[in-house]
Amino acid sequence: MHWASSAVLVLAGCNQVFGNASVNGVDxxxxxxxxxxxxxxxxxxxxxxxxxxxxxxxxxxxxxTVTGGNMLALCGPNGGTTPAxxxxxxxxxxxxxxxxxxxxxxxxxxxxxxxSFMVPMNNLASLVVFHRSGASWVSDxxxxxxxxxxxxxxISNGPNxxxxxxxxxxxxxxxxxxxAWTDIATHAVQVLGNxxxxxxxxxxxxxxxxxxxxxxxxxxxSALDATFTSRGTIIGSEGLDDTDLTDDCGVMxxxxxxxxxxxxxx
Numbered sequence: 442m443h444w445a446s447s448a449v450l451v452l453a454g455c456n457q458v459f460g461n462a463s464v465n466g467v468d469x470x471x472x473x474x475x476x477x478x479x480x481x482x483x484x485x486x487x488x489x490x491x492x493x494x495x496x497x498x499x500x501x502x503x504x505x506t507v508t509g510g511n512m513l514a515l516c517g518p519n520g521g522t523t524p525a526x527x528x529x530x531x532x533x534x535x536x537x538x539x540x541x542x543x544x545x546x547x548x549x550x551x552x553x554x555x556x557s558f559m560v561p562m563n564n565l566a567s568l569v570v571f572h573r574s575g576a577s578w579v580s581d582x583x584x585x586x587x588x589x590x591x592x593x594x595x596i597s598n599g600p601n602x603x604x605x606x607x608x609x610x611x612x613x614x615x616x617x618x619x620x621a622w623t624d625i626a627t628h629a630v631q632v633l634g635n636x637x638x639x640x641x642x643x644x645x646x647x648x649x650x651x652x653x654x655x656x657x658x659x660x661x662x663s664a665l666d667a668t669f670t671s672r673g674t675i676i677g678s679e680g681l682d683d684t685d686l687t688d689d690c691g692v693m694x695x696x697x698x699x700x701x702x703x704x705x706x707x
Contacts, residue, residue, distance in 0.1 A: 490677030510658030
C-alpha cells in the first residue's frame with residue numbers, strides 16, 4: 442500500500458506557511474554531492490538549521506524517525522495512523538505486522554532493527570516494540586505495559602540500549618539489561634504546556650530533543666550517567682511539529698502539509 446509518488450513536487454506558496462522560509466524540490470544529486478567536511482553536532486549548544494526547506498517526498502505522514510538509510514512514520518490521510526517504512530527518498534510502504542490499535546510516536550531504533558510505538562488504552566498506555574526478522578517484523582515483550590506514559594523516545598545503541606519514557610513526574614530513563622528494561626534515572630526536563638511531541642534520544646544516548654508548541658528544545662550530557670543540560674531551542678525549528686535529527690545533526694526532518702521535508706545546518 443503506497444501513499445506517495447516517487448516524483449518530487451514543489452509546493453508553491455509555502456513561504457507564508459513557514460514564515461520566511463524558502464521551499465525547494467530536491468533530487469539525488471543534492472544528497473550525493475561531495476562535501477568539504479562531515480557534519481557534527483555542536484558541543485554545549487543546540488544545532489541551528491536553515492529556513493530553506495527542501496521537500497523530500499510526497500507522503501502524508503507524521504511521527505517521522507530516521508536512522509541510517511531508512512525512515513519509519515505513521516502515514517495515511519491527515520498524517521495517518523498506519524505504520525509505514527522504507528528507504529529515505531523513496532516511497533514509504535505500509536507494514537501490516539506493525540499495524541496495531543491506535544498508536545502514536547513511531548520510533549525506529551538507532552540500529553534500525555527495532556520499532557516502538559506508544560499505544561494508549563483506558564487513560565494508560567503501553568510502549569510496544571517489534572524487531573526485524575528478514576523482511577518482516579516480529580512482536581517483542583512490551584517495554585512498558587499499561588503505564589501513565591505520554592511519550593517515548595527511540596531505543597539508543599547498545600551494548601545496553603536506553604530509552605526515555607515520559608511519565609507525570611518526569612522523563613524516566615530505562616536501560617535494557619539481559620533482555621529486561623530497568624528504570625535507572627529520572628530527568629526533570631519537562632516543558633509546561635500542551636502539544637508536546639517526543640522525546641527523541643540520539644544513538645549514543647547523550648542528546649535529547651522534543652517539540653513543544655511548535656519549537657524544539659535541545660539537551661545534552663557529557664556521559665551516560667550524567668544528567669541532561671538544557672541548551673535552549675533549535676533555531677530553525679520554529680513552527681514545526683515533532684522534528685527529528687540525524688545522529689550527526691546533518692539533517693533535520695519534519696512533516697507538514699502532507700509532505701516530508703528536510704533542512705540542513707545553517
